[in-house]
Amino acid sequence: MTDPLAVWVGAIVTLGVFSYLARDNPFYRLIQQAAMGVVVGIQIVVTWKQVLQPMWLSPIQGALAGTRDWTGALWLLALVPGSLWYFQLSKKWFWVSTLVSGLFVGVAAGLAFKFRILLILPQIGASLKPLNPFAGPNGFTWEGFLDSSNNLLFLAALLTTLLYFFFSVKTENRWVRTPMRWGRLMIMVALGAMFGNTVMTRMSYLIERMQFLYEMWLRPLFPG
Amino acid sequence: MRRWLARLHTLNPRWLYLATAILLIIPLVILIPMPRGSASRATRGLYDAVEAVPADGIVMIDSSWDQGSRSENAAQLECVVRHLCQRRIRFVVTSLGTVFSPEFAQKTIEPIAAQAGYVYGRDWVNAGYVQSASGLAPVISALALDFHTIRQADVRGTPIGDLPLMKEVRTIRDVRLVYVVTYAPSPEWISFITGQFGTPVAFGCMSMMAPNYYTYIDSKQLCGMLIGNRGAAEYEALIRHPALGTRLSMAASFGNAAIILAAIVGNLGMWAARRAGRRGA
Numbered sequence: 001m002t003d004p005l006a007v008w009v010g011a012i013v014t015l016g017v018f019s020y021l022a023r024d025n026p027f028y029r030l031i032q033q034a035a036m037g038v039v040v041g042i043q044i045v046v047t048w049k050q051v052l053q054p055m056w057l058s059p060i061q062g063a064l065a066g067t068r069d070w071t072g073a074l075w076l077l078a079l080v081p082g083s084l085w086y087f088q089l090s091k092k093w094f095w096v097s098t099l100v101s102g103l104f105v106g107v108a109a110g111l112a113f114k115f116r117i118l119l120i121l122p123q124i125g126a127s128l129k130p131l132n133p134f135a136g137p138n139g140f141t142w143e144g145f146l147d148s149s150n151n152l153l154f155l156a157a158l159l160t161t162l163l164y165f166f167f168s169v170k171t172e173n174r175w176v177r178t179p180m181r182w183g184r185l186m187i188m189v190a191l192g193a194m195f196g197n198t199v200m201t202r203m204s205y206l207i208e209r210m211q212f213l214y215e216m217w218l219r220p221l222f223p224g
Numbered sequence: 225m226r227r228w229l230a231r232l233h234t235l236n237p238r239w240l241y242l243a244t245a246i247l248l249i250i251p252l253v254i255l256i257p258m259p260r261g262s263a264s265r266a267t268r269g270l271y272d273a274v275e276a277v278p279a280d281g282i283v284m285i286d287s288s289w290d291q292g293s294r295s296e297n298a299a300q301l302e303c304v305v306r307h308l309c310q311r312r313i314r315f316v317v318t319s320l321g322t323v324f325s326p327e328f329a330q331k332t333i334e335p336i337a338a339q340a341g342y343v344y345g346r347d348w349v350n351a352g353y354v355q356s357a358s359g360l361a362p363v364i365s366a367l368a369l370d371f372h373t374i375r376q377a378d379v380r381g382t383p384i385g386d387l388p389l390m391k392e393v394r395t396i397r398d399v400r401l402v403y404v405v406t407y408a409p410s411p412e413w414i415s416f417i418t419g420q421f422g423t424p425v426a427f428g429c430m431s432m433m434a435p436n437y438y439t440y441i442d443s444k445q446l447c448g449m450l451i452g453n454r455g456a457a458e459y460e461a462l463i464r465h466p467a468l469g470t471r472l473s474m475a476a477s478f479g480n481a482a483i484i485l486a487a488i489v490g491n492l493g494m495w496a497a498r499r500a501g502r503r504g505a
Contacts, residue, residue, distance in 0.1 A: 042324065051353070197452070200432070200452055205295050208294060210248045214252050
């Protein structure tokens with residue numbers, strides 16, 4: 001059961017945000033600033049309560065009090081690299097912070113290599129699709145023909161889009177210019193799909209708020 | 225008629241906002257039965273992946289959304305959890321997104337799990353917020369190798385090791401499927417879970433992010449994906465339990481129809497205004 005006060009606050013804030021559609025106003029700006037403040041405040045509290053306190057402070061306290069394994073006290077060592085970051089505030093001692101920032105960059109670069117290789121390599125393999133409609137186990141079928149046509153379209157889109165971003169050849173040649181135009185068309189189709197989905201997402205935001213206003217706020221006010 | 229159309233050009237857009245809002249409320253007030261399309265390959269892929277999980281298998285859900293993307297992610301989480309409950313499959317929930325995510329996940333899952341007779345700790349666990357400010361890659365990697373070092377207590381503060389379900393979940397190899405539902409799921413899940421360990425990963429994302437992930441469906445790096453409320457509605461049709469996704473996608477259909485209509489009328493207005501201008505000249 002939702003608290004009626006929370007519903008009323010939610011409704012007033014929602015209407016306040018919608019009031020921007022009429023014109024920019026102080027109420028809207030107040031809500032905007034308050035939302036930012038609330039998010040930052042809660043972020044600090046939750047990070048402390050769910051991360052730092054149980055995973056860092058409690059093991060140290062437990063180790064020092066003898067109620068937990070002594071290895072918990074090793075978490076005190078995390079203060080050393082953590083405090084190094086603050087040397088960025090000093091011009092003279094800035095170099096000290098590079099010890100820890102270098103470590104972070106190294107870890108991030110290593111993981112980025114692994115991430116990209118594991119993500120991109122299967123994409124190259126998946127780009128090689130069968131084009132022969134007769135190659136299926138049952139010979140020529142209508143489904144096989146449609147799949148092959150789809151794969152052919154995919155291949156054309158892939159190659160022409162890559163060609164569009166290939167800047168090492170002169171584009172006056174008709175044999176290059178035509179596929180490049182086709183590639184541009186493919187990019188526009190992809191961007192159109194993205195735009196259409198963006199509109200759908202924005203619509204979903206509005207629908208969710210409308211649903212909240214109607215079902216949680218207005219309907220209980222006028223039962224029956 | 226042409227003069228009337230030309231006047232549309234000077235119409236205050238606020239009237240359009242109001243008309244859209246009214247139009248969107250109608251399907252929420254009156255339930256209008258609408259024809260359902262067939263499930264897309266992406267939706268069907270996730271459904272099949274859940275069906276392929278054995279009865280004693282465990283599914284991991286990363287529910288990393290909050291109010292910002294509730295409009296689509298809530299229905300996407302609801303329908304998959306309902307399917308898991310129908311099949312009596314146990315699941316663990318994490319939140320690598322925002323600090324608010326565990327609470328939103330709890331509120332969405334709790335009523336469905338309770339209705340299905342799921343016992344917290346034995347059948348499902350909300351492991352809570354996982355700090356990932358330094359980047360998702362190290363967190364997902366660590367999560368895959370040893371879950372218990374990343375989360376030592378669940379969302380209620382109970383030590384992870386004390387929960388019966390978590391005694392069976394140590395590494396990603398103990399999990400049969402990972403379902404990530406958030407505004408824009410990170411491809412790191414694909415690299416560090418499917419790529420490295422071979423555990424299937426599925427996404428639930430906002431409609432506008434979907435074009436970024438289609439390519440991973442095609443390459444089978446993602447086993448399935450729910451795209452916005454449409455994906456949730458398709459999934460609800462597959463599990464034969466129309467709910468939030470179906471209702472919201474009905475309203476979205478009205479909204480889309482309104483946009484198409486407004487685009488046609490707007491273009492007619494522009495055409496009429498141009499003609500009137502030419503005649504005036």
